[in-house]
Amino acid sequence: MFEKIQSSYEKFKDRNAFFINGIGYTYQQFAEITSKIRSVLENEHSVSEQLIGIIESNDIETYCSIFACLFAGKAFVPINQENPLDRNLDILQQTEIKTILSAQSNNKITTLSTASGVNIIYAKELPNTKIDLSINNIADSTIAYILFTSGSTGVPKGVPLTRKNLFSFIEAFFALGYQVDETDKFLQMFDLTFDLSLMCYIAPLCIGACVYPVPFEGIKYTHIYNIMEEEQITFALMVPSILAYIRPYFGEIHFEKVKYSLFCGEALYEDIAKEWQKCVPNALVQNVYGPTEATIFCLTYDLSREHQKIKSVNGIVCIGKPMLNMDAIVVDENNKLLPIGEKGELCLTGNQLTNGYWKNPQKNKEAFFTLPINGIEKIFYRTGDLAFQDDENDFIFSGRIDNQVKIQGFRVELSEIEHHSREFAKHNQVAAIAFKNKIGNQQIHLFVENFNGNTDDFENYLKLKLPQYMVPSSISTVQLFPLNINGKVDRKALAQILLKVLESN
Numbered sequence: 001m002f003e004k005i006q007s008s009y010e011k012f013k014d015r016n017a018f019f020i021n022g023i024g025y026t027y028q029q030f031a032e033i034t035s036k037i038r039s040v041l042e043n044e045h046s047v048s049e050q051l052i053g054i055i056e057s058n059d060i061e062t063y064c065s066i067f068a069c070l071f072a073g074k075a076f077v078p079i080n081q082e083n084p085l086d087r088n089l090d091i092l093q094q095t096e097i098k099t100i101l102s103a104q105s106n107n108k109i110t111t112l113s114t115a116s117g118v119n120i121i122y123a124k125e126l127p128n129t130k131i132d133l134s135i136n137n138i139a140d141s142t143i144a145y146i147l148f149t150s151g152s153t154g155v156p157k158g159v160p161l162t163r164k165n166l167f168s169f170i171e172a173f174f175a176l177g178y179q180v181d182e183t184d185k186f187l188q189m190f191d192l193t194f195d196l197s198l199m200c201y202i203a204p205l206c207i208g209a210c211v212y213p214v215p216f217e218g219i220k221y222t223h224i225y226n227i228m229e230e231e232q233i234t235f236a237l238m239v240p241s242i243l244a245y246i247r248p249y250f251g252e253i254h255f256e257k258v259k260y261s262l263f264c265g266e267a268l269y270e271d272i273a274k275e276w277q278k279c280v281p282n283a284l285v286q287n288v289y290g291p292t293e294a295t296i297f298c299l300t301y302d303l304s305r306e307h308q309k310i311k312s313v314n315g316i317v318c319i320g321k322p323m324l325n326m327d328a329i330v331v332d333e334n335n336k337l338l339p340i341g342e343k344g345e346l347c348l349t350g351n352q353l354t355n356g357y358w359k360n361p362q363k364n365k366e367a368f369f370t371l372p373i374n375g376i377e378k379i380f381y382r383t384g385d386l387a388f389q390d391d392e393n394d395f396i397f398s399g400r401i402d403n404q405v406k407i408q409g410f411r412v413e414l415s416e417i418e419h420h421s422r423e424f425a426k427h428n429q430v431a432a433i434a435f436k437n438k439i440g441n442q443q444i445h446l447f448v449e450n451f452n453g454n455t456d457d458f459e460n461y462l463k464l465k466l467p468q469y470m471v472p473s474s475i476s477t478v479q480l481f482p483l484n485i486n487g488k489v490d491r492k493a494l495a496q497i498l499l500k501v502l503e504s505n
Contacts, residue, residue: 001170002135004206012208019212025060031131037068039129053077053100056192058216061103061123075143078192081108083467092116140164150412154419158358165295168351172324182208187236189214195292221245232257239265239409243272244439253279264288265409270312289319295352298326319397326350346387347380405434408469420465446472449481
């Protein structure tokens, strides 16, 4: 990977590596900024620090900070400054980070620095140094980055991915046979705490192509539409929920330059995927799948333009076959392999799989297990997804087993929302229920039992504890929760109550 990026710099110094907010940054500029940040990370004050925080912002310095960490053999931990302070402090406490890189200075960053005691290095203020994209001899087992996802106890859980995991993904990505080169333009629509973003800014630099990040401010789907049209994007990875927002404009969309249109992070529905194919008439549309624990994505399925050849069940497009050096199986609750056609839990193994959660042995016991395959003992990760394998060895996604949902592509533990909600509701019963809004995107409704307080205050409290995408879109009270035959809260009954409320609105 590093050799590829180094080669891109040497061959394409004057070509744009990034195009951010209307400004192009060449590979020469990318190398200069990356090198001066790397120099600071490798000096005597930082040499012992392995984990470096990066405040995400839509700046060239932010992206260069990531690459500076990778070239210096450090692991980066992206931090969203818009997330609640308590959440970010928890991440810093778990990782014991002492240094944070930031492209900008503002009150939120100052507050975070003061509250955590970490040192903030402002990348824009660093002096220039000689260009250094040399490749150090660093073990593949070294952590490359840690991403924090939703945790059921209210505490975000860290997923460390090694350099081997990342290198394996890059190898498998290019083994898929994409016909891309330095003339291609890659869309980057993701929050940098979301692992799909890595493909969007690392893969392009391996071939000398240009990355087009979407601005943080304003309406995301509008920015995506405008960038794809005005900049003639050729490669786009998106979450399927974006399609629901721009669906009203499908009749006006004709992105002829798009060569590859990938979807990941949520279930992709066949009806809207077929409509989208008409908007990108020259593109291969792919449904790709993979949890953070398996490095970005690890299964792929190509959508044929012939209707009868698109595999789907219950309207959800097939997730396909494993990529290079990865494997998938379906097991029952006793980890017994299930035959073709039988539904169970989808489990993953291979070079892209994390070694385990950050300082969380209990979660590791729950999420990982070993199983002999063809006489070889392999470690598998439980995805929590229901699936089955068809007679062509394609995997078909069939929903979730556990209490997780996908919101805007982010994996959300409903129990984390409930954890913080119970705190505000003085431990009254609460239940977070996922539902689809009028345009087909997932949202959360929170039911609270016998609650007489102010729901606006409730919502404001949750905004202090949860990222924006996890805050329920609506809250209502129920005098007494319905119970099932086992005496547990009947979530199906609550979902029916919610359905009636939505129908009446």
